[in-house]
Amino acid sequence: MFAVIVTSVTEDGRMLSRSDKIAVIEVTGIITDSSDINREIIGYGERDDIKAVVLRIDSPGGGVGPSQEIYREVKRLKEKKKVVVSMGSVAASGGYYIAAAGDKIFANPGTLTGSIGVVMEFANVEELLSKIGLKGYVIKSGAYKDIGSPIRKMKDSEKKLLQSVIDDVHEQFVKVVYENRGITAAAAKNIADGRIFTGAQAKELGLVDELGNMHDAIDETAKMAGIKGKPTVIYPRKGLSLWDLLFSDNAASKLINTLKSRYDMKYILSYIAK
Template structure:
């Protein structure tokens, strides 16, 4: 019967001690991450618990993504007494813009909403601005582009040139038409034109109602062009010139919002994205030497979503006004 030597006993104890130390560090790392996340959330929530004016930024291409809609709902349920929507967008999908517009109108039933146009609020960006009770823009801001767009590249002639023919079997002539792989039929053009006309009619109805325009005034602004803020003021597309200062003054003057209330910026990552947690956990677990959990955290951090623009668009193109 073999007996463990004092040297082997010491080595075993050292190895066990190293393992215990590693897992203790891992547990400590996770605890630190949890405390940091909780502290960050508490700090953010604490800043939003007191009365304030919420600043919501709508920038870039508008898709009506779930995070933006969730953020608007969070502001609705918060202690914010008013909302300042900062718009800088050429537009995006008609449906996405409609979703944000609808949410802003619901929000405006409980809290006054004012829109401030930065560089531009064109097409879908202007739809979003229409969700506010009051629109402020600089004289050189770009606004308008009231119209709807449907585009698809047609490579049928190119395919003919290189000798490629796409065979299609479909249930009816207008299924998946137009598709860009064959000449677009007149029936397909008429079908798409009906879609564009219907969305365009909705867009114009929103402009007419929200800006209080008659038919002649609506016709003057709804041919798809963009206007400067100075032009838009005369055309009743905006209410006044200025920026955030003028917007806050309007809230105080017209909606009775207390002067000097802090303006708190609300961002999407303030409403619960988990990837910051995985990033921090991965770094701390790596330092603790727990490689399997570190790799898992890293994989979760690398999960990325891709936004696509499908359907009818309300977007302004530089050099190609739609």
């Protein structure tokens, strides 16, 4: 008698059976780009053997655009499969924005989360330049084209314009919170002033559902997906190998982008905890 066992191999070389699987997708560090994460989300959404996804978030947030793009793909994934969020050390601002899309959110009691707000930062080096005998000139096509220029003081009209942008994007964040978390708009606005919360505090406020770690989230995901027995869990690959750095088409650019992301994030519209 012969038995045939059908297996597959993950990207990191582990052998998998044909049993129902749970995929883990990680959102870590400052969010500056959505393409890689969304590629994973879309890919797992199309796989019949993936019955559910755990979204592991350990991020202080990042750019508004990338955070919203990932949020939208998580919402699309939810139409096909269960999505459970597991928060690590921090899942704040844009990290929480993404988390709000999940079917259920797990946080550690000491996870730092919340920071529901928006920020833009600009430097003014006009006086510094004058001390060393330098003066900048700008030729522009419109009154607001050089808004935020570091070589001159910001005008009141410019501050007002930027504040209107901040307020609009902040309202978008607040709406995501109350629509996804089942709390009132007033309750969401009351806590959407940028303050951070522990996981335990967030649970009391209705921002997370359960206190627990990654394994607790995986166990609950299996139950929600109707998986019998112990599911096979597909974890993401860890880090960049020397081979990746030498031969990958985009690994070097990713590394450079990561190193300069902290600087860049100061000058774009951000959902980020400070």
